Amino acid sequence: MTSRKFMLYNSEDDLVDLNNHEIFALNPTGLGVSFSNSFSNVSANFLQEKSVLNTASLKLDIIFSRNSTTPYEKYEEFVKFLNKPPFKLIYEISGKTFQRDCVLSELSKGEIVTNVLSESLTLDFTTPFYKEISETYKPNSDTEGDGKIYAGTNKPRNLIANPNFLNNMQDWSNMSDPDGTYQLQAPATDKPTSNILKLTSSNNKLSSFLNAWGLKVKKGERISFRVDIKTENNPDYGRPVIRVGYGTGEKNYKYSDFGITASSSGFKTAAISFVVPEDGVFSLKLINQNLSTLGAMSTYFREPMLIRGDAFDMPVDFYSGKPINNYYVYPFVYESDYNGKSGVFQIENNSVYIGSAKGSPVEITVHGPCTNPYWEILDGSKVLQSDGYNIDVPDGYKLVVSSVVQKQRVKLIAPDGTISDIYQQQDLSKSNFVTIPEGRVTLAFHSVGDVSFKYREEYITV
Structure with missing residues (x-):
């Protein structure tokens, strides 16, 4: 028999266990879902013109029974609890917990x-069922060059040999079609130590360079990498630009598959992260x-970096800054794009709307100091x-932006708790009040310090 529980919170977080x-x-x-649909008649068929999600209500039979008090006294206590609306219903079923706002x-x-x-x-619902999912981002300070270093036993590490195409393309192998060409170009001013690799091809040809430095990976480990890319005479971003090999398999990544985290000197900094499917x-x-x-057409590459690699055959002393067993290990690592590093989050939103909505609300908190986040x-x-x-x-202040329908707001909160409404300072070049679409997307923050956010994975029925 499937177990289920109901609990109810009021506006002061008092709890009544209904079990x-x-x-x-x-x-x-x-607890289910219903729609109101309108149709137009076309011969013997009907065309759906509109579908509207109906309001939902939960009806329960409540038993107040004698224990240390009479049933009337328990009823009176419950009424006092209800005197502090609105309410939040907690619904537990089959080991899963959902919440839903109601009156x-x-x-x-x-x-x-x-x-x-x-x-x-009888409770009228004002939201779908939902789970709140929270994430945080806190920048790390630079320690050397462009890199960022992390402490801990499982340190990320930059394991791609010669990412700046120095020393006559050491550690890179030309795998081009004979008709394809490559050219090594001087660095741009924004990255003066980073040579640029230009690959050119035509007539359905492919040119490529391979770096197979022998990193062993295991099934289930996570690999993340980034690279600066720009294209020439290539309006179609559906072409492959990165091919990843692991064991017996491989996978192509198109320009459009990447999360773009920065832009400089015409280059886009692209990032990808995935779980290794096999040893x-x-x-x-x-x-x-x-x-x-x-x-x-040509594609330009700069600084292809493995920014997270769970290698299991590396020496313990891998921060020496010297080649070790054909690996060049840097005294710093680039801050990973994955899991919140660099302010970039890969989000898998598994909401269930059945066509009634196109995105989940999110509340974002940006902590100062920062400018024009x-x-x-x-x-x-x-x-x-x-x-x-x-x-x-300013330092000590926080900007809170919520797209939750019942509390949509833009507030600047001072250290003493004073709240200012700054909606009028929204950047009108943006779409404003973001929501998280269903499926896998990237949420990227720019010009921020510490950030926290929580979004609702919503279900109109569970």
Whole structure:
């Protein structure tokens, strides 16, 4: 038999457990979903014109029974609890917990029968069922060059040999089609130590460079990497630009698959993270894939970095800054894009809307000091939504932006708790008040210090 529990919180976080021998809920109805649909008639068929999610109510039979008090006294205590609306219902079923905001619709009152008071309770829901998922980001300070170093027993490490294409392409192998060409170019001013690799091809040809430095990876480990990319004569970003090998398998990544975390000197900093599907040796191939017979196209690469690699055959002393067993190990590591590093979050939103909504609300808190913070929702390199504020957030202050319907707000909160409404300082070039779409997307923060956010994974029925 499937177990289920109901609990109820009021606005002051008082709790009533509706599963004990003094107050017990049974016979729930209204946990499903209904729509109102309108149609137009076309011959013997019907075209759906509109579908509207109907309001939902939970109806429960509530048993108030004698224990140390009479059923009437327990009823009176429950009424006092209800005097502090609105409410939050906690629903536990089959080991899963959901919550749903609600208000009181009806509570009946009758007579005691054999020491039991049996009444009906109706709650009107104001939200879907939801789980709140929270994340945080705290920047790490630079320790050397462009890099960032992390403490702990499982230190991330930059394991790609020669990412700046120095020393005559040491550690990189030219895997080009004979018709493909490559050229090593001087660094741009924003990264004066980073040479640029230009790959060019035409007529359905492919040119590429492979780095197979022998990193052994295990199934289930996470690999993350980043690279600066720009293209020439390539309006179609559906072409492969990175090929990852692991064991016997490989996978292509298109330009549009990447989360774009920065832009400089015409380059886009692209990042990807994935879980290794099988044991094997990891390799990375940079690709210029021309899928057209019209003219030549080029892709430029700069600083291809493995920014997280769970290697299990590395020496313990890997921060020496010297080549060790054909690995060049840096005295710093680049801050990973994955799991919140660099202010970039990969989000898997498993909400269930059945067509009734297109995104989950999110509340974002940006802690000062920072200036003109903004954030974006991306699908690969495509910006789906964005929000930002033309404001200085001083040290000790925090900017709180919520797209939750019942408490949509933009507040600047001072250290003493004083709240200022700064909605009028929204950046009008942005789409404003972002929501998290269903599926896998990237949430990227820019010009921020510490950030925390929580979004609702929502379900109109569970």
